[in-house]
Amino acid sequence: MSISFSHTYTELPDRFYSAQAPSQVPAPELLQLNEELCDELGIDLDWIRSEQGLGMLSGNELPESAHPISQAYAGHQFGNFVPQLGDGRAILLGEIDGKDLQLKGAGRTPYSRGGDGKSALGPVLREYLVSEAMYALGVPTTRALAAVATGEAVHRQEGPVPGGIFTRVAASHIRVGTFQYFLVREDQEALQELTQYAIKRHYPDAESIIDFFKAVVSRQATLIAQWMSLGFIHGVMNTDNCSISGETIDFGPCAFMDEFDPKKVFSSIDRNSRYSWENQARIAHWNLTRLAECLLPLLAETPQDAIPLVEEALEAFAPQFEDKYLLCFREKLGLRTASESFINQTLSLLADHRLDFTLFFRNLTRVAMGEDSDFFAGHEKWLSEWKSYGPADASLMQSKNPIIIPRNHRIEEAITAAYNGDFSYFHRLVKAFKTPFQEQAEFADLETPPREHEKVRETFCGT
Ligand code: AMP
Ligand code: MG
Helix, strand or coil: CCCCCECCHHHCCHHHEEECCCCCCCCCEEEEECHHHHHHHCCCHHHHCCHHHHHHHHCCCCCCCCCCEEECCCEEECCEEECCCCCCCEEEEEEECCEEEEEECECCCCCCCCCCCEEEHHHHHHHHHHHHHHHHCCCCECEEEEEEEEEEEEEECCEEEEEEEEEEEECCCCEHHHHHHHHHCCCHHHHHHHHHHHHHHHCCCCCCHHHHHHHHHHHHHHHHHHHHHCCEECCCCCHHHCECCCCECCCCCCEECCECCCCCCCECCCCCCCCCHHHHHHHHHHHHHHHHHHHHHHHCCCHHHHHHHHHHHHHCHHHHHHHHHHHHHHHHHCCCCCCHHHHHHHHHHHHHCCCEHHHHHHHHHHHHCCCCCCCCCCCHHHHHHHHHCCCCCHHHHHHHCCCCCCCHHHHHHHHHHHHCCCCHHHHHHHHHCCCCCCCCHHHHHHHCCCCHHHCCCCECCCC
């Protein structure tokens, strides 16, 4: 049975998007299908595995109910405002079970500017792996439905590479940048419609626009705390990559850190460390301030009346972030009452000795479970202080400290193998990342940090 899309976004005015059919690709091949997610969304597995299913996932032949569009948005990229970005390589097919189904890398759109609208296979596999790992780790995120090879080469810095299409499922693709697109055009009517749409779709309990804004602030605050408690660096927290629904979106030059360095960045173009691990809360607050600017004209007749409302809402970011951040680290330490200073002391220890973030908490969990670990050799003073606050809650620690995270060198290894025609590494990672908190002897090799020559120092924008 074919897929049946609904369409609420295209009921918004025409200036919100452009109708755009995907490009044709020569030899599509289904590399990976997320069957659990298909089930969740009510997508028929026989159909999606059929020729018509592949037709949709490759953009070659869309089901009748699809209304393909590219969405318009603006955004601050590394702090610089770009009034028109938009889906330059993404095409939204419609909504299913209230969620967006989008093809990434399906060809040029009116927003492509100088780009080809396509995607190399590497970033497709990377987003598949990292977004699904994020989901398994319990963090709000867009999901991966499928990865397809197009059979066509795309031209990138490193030369011609195989092309791919990624099918993304998101609560929606409304970003802070979507609001900015209309603010810069002084289109108050569109801002009002977009806000009402976002409330209806994501915050139905909000009774007013300021309530809506407070709820967005709250979701961002908890999201960033969750990222940080996993050593995650998003890498490109531009306002166009900041989802109104509170999901993690756009996995380009992101990473789960190996050795802990709060100042670490991964994007090759992030020269000022704007998006380092430790800056992420500050940046989220900055992005939310940009959203607040868009809402000002809707909140009161004059900015003077509106500003105090958003200021109050923005002030709630820090305490909410800190509460969640402290809670996450207390859970990781297995100590529900650990002080902020002990948490800071722990992170300083990690940073001073460049300890592996994930292994540290993984080994601490082992100690809490009464197992032996020589990980803390040389750090006995810290360990005995941790013990002095005990007993630590070992089962809580097991449920919060992952054993397997998507380490960059493993992702790179899987991409390199895929470029050589071997997808077994990729498929193995898909499987391993599904249950990050479980001991899995067959994946023990994936627990270890990279050796010196395996280290990935920066990743490039995922085009
Ligand atoms: P992102 O890096 O995904 O946040 O993208 C930033 C902006 O660049 C968005 O407007 C994208 O649609 C656009 N973009 C990225 N890669 C391409 C590409 N290959 N072709 C066209 N537009 C692109
Ligand atoms: Mg983006």
